[in-house]
Structures are given as structure tokens and as C-alpha cells.
Amino acid sequence: MSGYVEAARVLRNEQIGADVWIMELYAPKQAKEAQVGQFCNVRVTDGTAPLLRRPISYAGFDSEKGTITLLYRVVGRGTELMTRLEKDDTLDCLGPLGSRFETSRHMLLVGGGVGIAPMLCIASKLKDGEEAQVLLGFRSKSESFWADLFKPYPVKVHITTDDGSLGTKGFPTALMPTLAADNDFSAVLTCGPTPMMKGVAAEAATLGIPCQVSLEERMGCGTGGCLGCGCDGAGGKRYKVCQDGPVFPAEEVFF
Template identity: 45%
Template structure:
């Protein structure tokens, strides 16, 4: 799978919530070969501080327009620097990187928590016109920016928030058993916090539905060289999340 080093140009930089932003980049080479589940590695500053690139899930890719999109939360020095870029600025990007989702399903259900919904947005677009349902989980109403983004792509969106300010009070996996009972799904795709993924894997195993998960890990090199992002496989071997993943079948890895 081809990866490119590209000087991407900022097309749009929108504020979706107080700490959540959407960045659209003109990066034709990356846009041409990006697949749902993959990520890009961004150099967030021209200097060597911070030294390491930052990984961001690809939330959208339009090969015809030559653009890619990411959605990120401002959480530290790297994302604080990224939040300052403006239209017309250039950003050095490496990608697309990692293993993509496998799309051979008929009735998918997407389960995402927090920023884990970003790669699922790209996935929902590629799964169309298949009927797609989403369980969207977040902290509160202010951060629940996702329904408006998923609405054009999905037939149904269920919402949970930690404080109950919108949707069901609770987490995505509180709804998952009921939705699996009521619907005839043949694939679950999930991305979000580790406790959510553990529970998703348990529930989908019980319901005998195939499940792919996208793991969130700190990545240094992004290409499988530094071994900073390894996890344990169920076969006893180590897996590199950046290159063997970030997408895995739920039964492949020990969560």
C-alpha cells in the first residue's frame, strides 16, 4: 500500500466545539490512495520542537478534489500548535499509513466513543449506499458534534453521553446489546477508549457478529520501526499498531 510524503495545503480549519477542530488539507497523492481506518503522520511545526510527528485518523478523503480531512481534539503541545494553522499554510504529511477496515459486509453497525468516531466517519462514507447505523458516544452535548456529520451518511444514529445532556446517559456499550438484538447486523466496526473496545469485543462474541476494532496508541515513527506502539496478539506474538493495525479483527489482539 503506497505511502506518500506530501506538503499539504490547509484548505479549511473549522472549530466544531471549544476543543475540537476539523482540518481539511489539499494532499492529492494521499487522497488518491487513502482507505478508511488509515491515518496520516503530521509534522506539526517547522522546528524540531516537538520532535515527533503526530498521528491523526483520516476522517475523510476526496480523490477528485484531492483533499483529506482530520478531526482532532486539542489536548497537548502538538495539537495546540496544529490548532494555530491557517488557510493557505503548508503542513508536511506522511501517509496514508496503517491497515484499513475490511469492507465486505452488508449491514454494518459503527460504534465510536469520543474522537474514535473520526475514522468511522470516513468508513461510513465508503460503506454507502449500504444501510449504516452508528452508536455515537461522548462526554456531553457540547462535544457531541458527530450526529450532524454522520446524518447525511447513515440511516440511524444512537447517542450516549456521560452526563446525559443529550441522548442516553451512559456509554455506547449500554446500547449495543439491545441494538444487536433488534437489528440484523453482519459486521461491527468500533473505535474508542480501551474499556469500550474490551466490552464491544465481549458483546459481539456473545452475539456471534464479526468485529473489527481500531486501536488508539501513542505512535512515534508511524511505520513500524520504533516498536513504541506494540500490543499483544492472541497468538502470543507482538503486533505493531501503526503498521499491523491500527485496524484488527477483535479476536486478533488481547485488549
């Protein structure tokens, strides 16, 4: 799917963490067709610097209101420009793009960094007969604002921190065996830094739970034309993350 190009109108753009912002936009075409795990590719300027669009996962969408929600971390010139957008400004958004997460009856959602965004989207869109628990990995207690975003939704949130300042000390994988022993999870869904996802996928395999991962590759066009986001797949396959993904069965890309 090539998505729609919309001049999305900014409804809200506010800072929620040291370098993390949340933006709500009126983009009715995308809001109507978006699915959990998909993303939009945003153009932050009409000029040539920065030239490429920025891929950002949907943290939420509302087809009735015609809105999409994006979470982004300021890491360079492009995302810094996004912080300057004010209410009623417009942002060039191309989406929805990519594949979706396949949800199921009892999910463990594991997120780290801005990879928490698609986990938040899933939590906000649980269907009848579906339930989820959320496992979030932070560096320290100072990042706990991420957990607050889940409060409106019927999910139980578990937290790990690298320094032990909040929740369980260690990485998310440290808590997965205990949670799996107490729950009959039908799937593990994860997004975040690649080392974290590889660890989560390996632990899920050990526990015998199917795992889906959302890769965070650098992208150019977002539609499969530039070949800039290629990754190796099992059996010698070659995938375009923007088009074949970003969501894959873990064993297809971590092998």
C-alpha cells in the same frame, strides 16, 4: 505501505467543539489511495519540539477533489500548533498508513471521542449493497456536535451519554443488545478509548457479531521502524500497531 510525504495545503481549519477541530487539506496522492481506517502522520513544526509526528485518522477523503479531512483534539503542544494553521498554510503529512477496516453489508459503527473520525469516514464511503448504523458515546449533551457530522450521510445515529443528558444513559454497550435484536448486523466496527473498545468487543462477542477495532496507540515513525507502538496479540504474537494495524479483529488484541 510507507505512504507519501506531502506538503498538504490547508483549505479549512476550524474549531467545532470545546477542544476539537476539523481540518481539510489538499493532499492529492493520499486522497487517491487512502482507505477507510487508515491514518496519516503529521509533522507540526520544522523544529525539534515537538520532535515526533502525530498520527491522525482520516475522517474523510475525496480522490476527485484531492482532499483529506482530519479531526483532532487539542491535547498538547503538537495539536495546539495545528490550531494556528490558516488557509493556504502547509502541513507535512505522511500517508496513507496502516491497515483498513473491512466493510460489509450491514455494519454497526461504534465511536467515542476522536475515534469517531474513522467511523465518519466509513459512513461517507458506503459502497453499493452496504448500510450502517452509528452508535456514539458522549460524556454529555455538550459533545453532541459529533453527531451533526453524520447528517450528510445515509446512516441512522444512536447516542448514549454518561449522564443521560442526551439519548440513552450509559455507555454504548448499554444500547448494543437492543440494536442487535432489531437488526441483522454483519459486523461491529469500533474506534475510541481502549476501555470503551474492550467493552464493545466483549458485547459483540456475546451477541455473536464479528468485531474489528482500531487501536489508538502513541506512534513515533508510523512506518514500523521505531517499535514504539508495539502491542501484544493473541497466541503470544507481537504487533506493530502502525504497520500491522491500527485495525485488527478484536479477538487478536483483546483476549
